[in-house]
Amino acid sequence: MFGSVLDVIVFFALTNPIVGWATLKFNFKWLCGVYSLAGLSIAGVELYEISTNAFSRPLEIPLSPMPFESYLRIDALSIFMALTFIMIGFFVTAYSIRFMESEGGAPLYYTSLLLMIAGMIGVVSAGDFFTFFIFWELMCISSYVLVSFRRRHWEPVEAGVKYLVMSSAGSAAILFALSLLYGLAGTLDFIRLANAMRNPQDIWIYAILMLMILGFGVKSAIFPLHTWLPDVYSAAPSPISAILSGVVTETGIYAICRVLSTIFISLRAEWSMILAVLSIITMTFGNIVALLQVDLKRLLAYSSIGHIGYMLAGVATGTPLGLAGALLHIFNHALMKGNSFLCAGAFIYRIGGRRLDEIAGVGRRMPVTATALGISLFALTGMPPLNGFISELIIFTSTIQAGMIWLGVCIILNSAISAGYVLRIIRALLQTTNEDKSADVKEAPIIMLLPIFLMATLVLLFGVWPDPALKLAMKAASTLVLKG
Amino acid sequence: MKVDKTWLAGLAITILLIILTVTFIAENSFPAFKLASYEWSAVKVSDRMGAEVASFMWNRRSIDVIGQIIVLFGAAAGCILIFRREGEKQDEYA
Amino acid sequence: MLDCYVMFSAVLFIIGVYCLTTKRNMIRMILGIEILINAANLNFIVFSAFRAAGFIDPLGHSIVMISVGLAGCVTAVALAITIYAYKHYGTIDIRRLSRLRG
Numbered sequence: 001m002f003g004s005v006l007d008v009i010v011f012f013a014l015t016n017p018i019v020g021w022a023t024l025k026f027n028f029k030w031l032c033g034v035y036s037l038a039g040l041s042i043a044g045v046e047l048y049e050i051s052t053n054a055f056s057r058p059l060e061i062p063l064s065p066m067p068f069e070s071y072l073r074i075d076a077l078s079i080f081m082a083l084t085f086i087m088i089g090f091f092v093t094a095y096s097i098r099f100m101e102s103e104g105g106a107p108l109y110y111t112s113l114l115l116m117i118a119g120m121i122g123v124v125s126a127g128d129f130f131t132f133f134i135f136w137e138l139m140c141i142s143s144y145v146l147v148s149f150r151r152r153h154w155e156p157v158e159a160g161v162k163y164l165v166m167s168s169a170g171s172a173a174i175l176f177a178l179s180l181l182y183g184l185a186g187t188l189d190f191i192r193l194a195n196a197m198r199n200p201q202d203i204w205i206y207a208i209l210m211l212m213i214l215g216f217g218v219k220s221a222i223f224p225l226h227t228w229l230p231d232v233y234s235a236a237p238s239p240i241s242a243i244l245s246g247v248v249t250e251t252g253i254y255a256i257c258r259v260l261s262t263i264f265i266s267l268r269a270e271w272s273m274i275l276a277v278l279s280i281i282t283m284t285f286g287n288i289v290a291l292l293q294v295d296l297k298r299l300l301a302y303s304s305i306g307h308i309g310y311m312l313a314g315v316a317t318g319t320p321l322g323l324a325g326a327l328l329h330i331f332n333h334a335l336m337k338g339n340s341f342l343c344a345g346a347f348i349y350r351i352g353g354r355r356l357d358e359i360a361g362v363g364r365r366m367p368v369t370a371t372a373l374g375i376s377l378f379a380l381t382g383m384p385p386l387n388g389f390i391s392e393l394i395i396f397t398s399t400i401q402a403g404m405i406w407l408g409v410c411i412i413l414n415s416a417i418s419a420g421y422v423l424r425i426i427r428a429l430l431q432t433t434n435e436d437k438s439a440d441v442k443e444a445p446i447i448m449l450l451p452i453f454l455m456a457t458l459v460l461l462f463g464v465w466p467d468p469a470l471k472l473a474m475k476a477a478s479t480l481v482l483k484g
Numbered sequence: 485m486k487v488d489k490t491w492l493a494g495l496a497i498t499i500l501l502i503i504l505t506v507t508f509i510a511e512n513s514f515p516a517f518k519l520a521s522y523e524w525s526a527v528k529v530s531d532r533m534g535a536e537v538a539s540f541m542w543n544r545r546s547i548d549v550i551g552q553i554i555v556l557f558g559a560a561a562g563c564i565l566i567f568r569r570e571g572e573k574q575d576e577y578a
Numbered sequence: 579m580l581d582c583y584v585m586f587s588a589v590l591f592i593i594g595v596y597c598l599t600t601k602r603n604m605i606r607m608i609l610g611i612e613i614l615i616n617a618a619n620l621n622f623i624v625f626s627a628f629r630a631a632g633f634i635d636p637l638g639h640s641i642v643m644i645s646v647g648l649a650g651c652v653t654a655v656a657l658a659i660t661i662y663a664y665k666h667y668g669t670i671d672i673r674r675l676s677r678l679r680g
Contacts, residue, residue, distance in 0.1 A: 010554060017561075067523060070544070070546070070547040105570075108568070115561075130641050137555055138551070141562060144659070154667070154677065155677075157666055162675075165598065165656075168611045169595075169611060172594070175615060178618070184516075184518065184519055186519070186521075195521075196522075204512065490600060491600050494599055498595075498596040502589050502593075506589070510581070516625065517625075526634075527633060555651055556647060556651060558651075563654055566659065
């Protein structure tokens with residue numbers, strides 16, 4: 001009904017409580033997690049089968065829709081983003097099997113997680129704006145619930161309240177912009193809107209642009225609207241932080257790309273400049289404030305803000321190469337930052353603390369986790385044989401190609417600044433202390449170690465062999481038209 | 485009487501914004517459906533209007549309706565997840 | 579005539595933003611979010627009614643019917659989280675929730 005990928009994930013999400021009831025009978029605690037993993041694997045296989053056809057001709061569900069009909073349109077960009085979501089979702093679900101074992105509420109946790117992934121896949125495969133908005137709300141509501149999962153502590157609840165208020169205000173701004181768009185053009189689907197809005201020549205289009213950037217900017221944490229992000233990423237449980245920072249925030253960047261390439265093609269000069277300025281402020285702010293943090297997860301959260309700035313710079317250039325760089329950076333950042341948050345979660349699981357002075361010296365006790373964290377952190381600053389370097393190089397090249405050399409210089413400066421806090425974390429990991437706080441710490445459990453190890457291997461692999469991901473990103477970027 | 489500074493500032497900015505918006509809309513009248521060039525299904529205003537809009541919604545926008553059902557289920561599951569009980573004691577709240 | 583309605587829904591949107599940013603009570607902030615969503619819904623109905631004289635466009639009406647349901651879901655989750663905020667802090671004043679800073 002929604003195409004096989006979404007159907008599979010929604011089915012597994014809705015039947016998870018039944019399986020949860022069955023865990024009481026069989027006394028196998030991990031049944032819900034394994035069931036969700038099976039669901040995500042089947043969805044991955046279905047995605048592969050769709051992708052062999054949908055690359056050349058986008059798949060439309062229902063076939064040949066009318067202008068007022070709701071439909072899903074799966075093209076190369078949707079497949080690229082859905083691949084990222086399913087991959088990260090798979091690793092996070094595998095990790096949560098052990099991490100969330102001590103908390104109750106396992107069946108509904110996996111339900112909310114699978115519904116969040118289903119919402120994100122629906123967002124990228126929607127064909128008209130209102131279907132997009134419904135799946136956007138599904139993603140947002142599941143994420144509010146998952147952030148406040150541990151409601152006995154004060155920190156997740158306070159972060160959840162702030163996140164909910166800001167994110168719902170953003171969604172309401174998007175809905176208001178959609179209503180103005182409907183009043184202007186009479187239809188809400190992407191292709192027909194793109195045809196209708198070729199030459200608007202109206203001042204109202206600026207109002208719609210401002211409302212859309214405000215609305216999507218709240219979700220993707222662009223500079224003045226980012227204040228929810230550090231609190232939420234440090235207060236959420238670590239697998240949820242990993243999936244939030246890896247893919248949920250980047251769905252806002254995808255939405256900005258989609259909106260700019262359908263409605264605002266004629267205003268390219270204006271939004272290019274606005275986005276370039278916003279991206280410089282965002283990346284500089286994120287990287288500089290990260291230097292001042294003492295809490296590991298908060299530091300990684302501010303580093304995420306910096307990377308959102310890089311992706312926005314790629315979008316701001318308006319060239320296909322820049323867009324491909326931004327999309328590839330979404331994929332790479334999901335791997336790098338997701339891995340970092342999962343390693344931080346492993347430290348919290350074993351040690352109980354997450355400040356840099358509490359995890360001092362743990363690198364010698366938990367070698368695999370610390371090595372994986374080191375690889376991901378070096379990839380974040382853009383070191384050559386790792387995958388962060390490829391995407392940052394492509395974004396830099398595209399800024400030179402578009403004539404915005406100052407943007408490229410800012411990216412290089414920010415990579416250098418980010419090396420500052422990365423080296424601080426690595427020094428904290430390898431420190432030898434006299435007090436021996438982490439004396440009896442063992443390595444992380446094997447089920448948590450497998451996703452960390454696999455993600456670190458992928459970071460290395462896509463660094464030395466970027467070809468498949470790069471080709472996919474270029475194909476995905478070519479489906480978006482950014483020039484009139 | 486203690487007057488909250490933030491409330492006064494918020495009120496002043498809101499009144500200013502309302503005046504600006506009303507002026508903006510009065511100056512640039514909204515070009516309703518100027519760019520609408522595709523066919524649309526029209527429902528005549530009559531007593532049967534509700535039934536016709538409902539049949540439009542179920543026939544043409546069925547994906548949206550099923551999506552809304554999934555969101556409703558997700559919100560209900562989320563609320564149950566937040567309110568779950570497992571040996572709750574009143575003195576656990578910090 | 580259409581402009582009066584658009585003006586009204588824009589003013590409603592700004593009042594919603596005022597509620598969201600200046601009120602201290604968390605329940606009033608959640609009502610502010612509802613006001614924002616309802617301003618957009620009103621806009622949809624207005625445009626649906628003014629497309630042609632004597633006819634309505636059912637697309638706008640369908641969108642509003644679904645959007646009302648979505649607003650209800652957001653409010654439900656918001657109130658659930660507010661209950662736990664009250665249990666932790668003993669107050670529903672948003673200015674007291676300031677332990678996370680920096």
